Amino acid sequence: MTASAQSGAELLRAAALRLTDAGVEGAERDAQILFLHALGLPRHRLNEALTTPPEPEAAARFEAAIAARTARQPVSQITGRRAFWMHDFEVTRDTLDPRAETELLVETGLEAPFLRVLDMGTGTGAILLSLLAERPGATGIGSDISDAALAVARRNAARIGTAVAGRAEFILSDWYEAIPGQFDLIVSNPPYIALAEMPGLSPEVRDWEPWGALTDHGDGLTAYRRIAEGAAARLAPGGRIAVEIGYEQGPAVAALFAEAGFGHVEIRQDLGQRDRVILAHI
Known part of the structure; x- marks a missing residue:
């Protein structure tokens, strides 16, 4: 047959x-x-x-x-989409696959009001667009060092509609370098996997997702050092910053924000009781 x-x-x-x-x-x-x-x-x-x-x-x-x-190509890359928060997002080999645990970053960002938000390393734009969809009065910037990823984010914004897309701007930038102004909220899911850990990842991640969005090719903390060092100058008075972390990185990343002058630093856990998000404000 x-x-x-x-x-x-x-x-x-x-x-x-x-x-x-x-x-x-x-x-x-x-x-x-x-x-x-x-x-x-x-x-x-x-x-x-x-x-x-x-x-x-x-x-x-x-x-x-x-x-x-x-x-071992991920299902989301084969179908070209992944459900995250309230929407389906386009996914390509130029972007990370938005994961359910990252929704904790969105939840954390929504805990307090904000009018201006920055999402660094935006990838698909899922985090930024989900935040803006929940806050109709807010505007935001999504930045990335990948033109290809930014193209995906712009398409995702257009697909969600002008009510959100008209409030989102996508900028090519290496962390804060090309970012103007200050923000009530900064969020990021940066590359946090140490280079030594990459061979042990599943083939779906190791062989198919962009390494530049996964690892800093170092100890996994390079991005957090850059983010923490520049955050205070980019936060408006009363502003907050929330970053996703690896489940063993909580104390190390919290220490980086404390050393950068943040007096209030929290480690948030996901549904599996693993450290997942750092929330900090001055």
């Missing part, structure tokens, strides 16, 4: 086995996501699609998607 003559259920079972053999965790879940993506169907139509053979073009798209996943 040819691939295009197989029922959806048969194709799905075979694909899940291939993903399992390739070492993919959650193989059945990923196969379903990619199957629906290939067919262009919402999840509630999965059972219906399993009973009949898909069209040859859809079967070919599914085969290509499964081949990519067996090579």
